Amino acid sequence: MFLLQLKYETLRLLRSPIAWLLLVVLAISVGFGLQNGLYRAAEKRDAIGKMLAMQQSDLEKQKMRADSVARGLKKMKGWWLDPTNVIVVGGVWRGGRVTAVEPRPQNLLATGMSDLQNDAWRLTLMGKEPWGGSELENPDNLSFGAFDLSFVLVFLLPLLVIALSFNLISGEREQGTLALQLAQPQTAGRLFFQKTLARFTLLGGLTLAIALPGLALSGISLVSAAAWQTAGVAVLYSLFWFLVALGINLRGGSSAQNALLCIGAWLLFTLVVPALANMLAEKAHPVPSRATFLNQMRDAEHYIESKREGLLDEFYNTHSKYERKADDDKGWRDWYREDFYLQAFDKQIRDSIEQIHSSKAERQAAFTEGLMVFSPALSVHRQMTDLAGTSHRALKSIEPLLDEAQRNWAAWFMKKFDADQSLTAADYDEFMKFPDRVQASASPGGQTGFGRLLLQCLLAGAWALWAGRGSRLSVAIS
Secondary structure (H helix, E strand, C coil): CHHHHHHHHHHHHHCCHHHHHHHHHHHHHHHHHHHHHHHHHHHHHHHHHHHHHHHHHHHHHHHHHHHHHHCCCCCCCCHHHCCCCHHHHHCCCCCCEEEEECCCHHHHHCCCCHHHCCCEEEECCCCEEEECCCCCCCHHHHHHCCCCHHHHHHHHHHHHHHHHHCCCCHHHHHHCCHHHHHCCCCCHHHHHHHHHHHHHHHHHHHHHHHHHHHHHHCCCCCCCHHHHHHHHHHHHHHHHHHHHHHHHHCCCCCHHHHHHHHHHHHHHHHHHHHHHHHHHHHHHCCCCCHHHHHHHHHHHHHHHHHCHHHHHHHHHHHCCCCCCCCHHHCCHHHHHHHHHHHHHHHHHHHHHHHHHHHHHHHHHHHHHHHHHHHCHHHHHHHHHHHHHCCCHHHHHCHHHHHHHHHHHHHHHHHHHHHCCCCCCHHHHHHHCCCCCEECCCCCCCCCHHHHHHHHHHHHHHHHHHHHHHCCCHHHHHC
16 A cells, blocks of 8 residues: 555656755755865865975975084074074974864765864974964855755755645645545555655655765765765654654644644754754853953963962972073073973963863753754754764864874974984984874764654654644544
């Protein structure tokens, strides 16, 4: 019986120009979303490649100058220009090693928070700092967000489902064919379920037929987990909206009433619930403002300066081989030796302030994530950004890699500084082998969104079953 219903629905949709138009819109939206994501990823990859190639070229030229200085063939006007100086090359106020975050092939699936994350960092002896910043872009683009595959799935796919299912039963009744449908040798509930399943099967198959080739053309292998998880998210999300539409149809209202209720459900789950989740998270776990953070950092700077003399006394008492000099008699090595010693105390104070703010932000994010169960749109967005590697969690996993790279870089140069050595051409060959790219692994908890979406489908199915039992449909037919 299901195959007969599937054949009937297929023929019916094939004769509908609206259905064809909607499928064309879906195909264009998926293609444009993937192309836009592919363009952004390629643009970022090209920019990173050019930046790192320029860094390598500059270091090669600097290596030649360092060799000339070491041979006594060339003299520099000041120590701050000397390519054999450990501080100059290792990086404090200049120099250092630019290390880029390597884009992943899946990044094209969802922009996520990648537009807020710096593409590269400068690793120095003192720490790491953002390098390059984000590109200038139209403020409207930044405010409305990127049009990518995640946007298509979260916002546009439900509208297509609603357009194909808002009159699933009411349309039959208004055309006078519902009584004929119910005359078949099966229960009404089974009939309506098969009708819904038939349309879901058609749309799910067409969605896969559109999305999977698009992913393949975008460079994502069809045998990869990212491709099939993306397909699974699209199918499950479609199922959720078909079940919502079925429950609304089973109430026995008119097609116009059903359309309004379906659009209301779309607004509720895609716009209202996410906005309320953010508002509740801000109220339950407020995060201090940026101005408060900067004021605390400024106060910390004054506190660190007040402790400077006492810490230096401790340093020179511990390291008796170094002579404490008056400020006017200090050379650049003396100044930097003191700064490097004070750096640990400075970092401890600043990290404690940053930890307070970041922990509050993490609690707020965790609270918001707990509310994700009330919105399938949030579940889809979470799953897509996890797959793309552009979620907050995925970008956070890059920080330990950058910190480790910075520690390795600083340790290599500090060893030279403590030994009072100058850099040679051979040293350049050695430190130029340090990696200039990092790549995050898959984000932890990457199936959370998928699991919650499955739960939401079960809840939508239970609601549709409850709506069918309390339906006014029989009254409306008679």
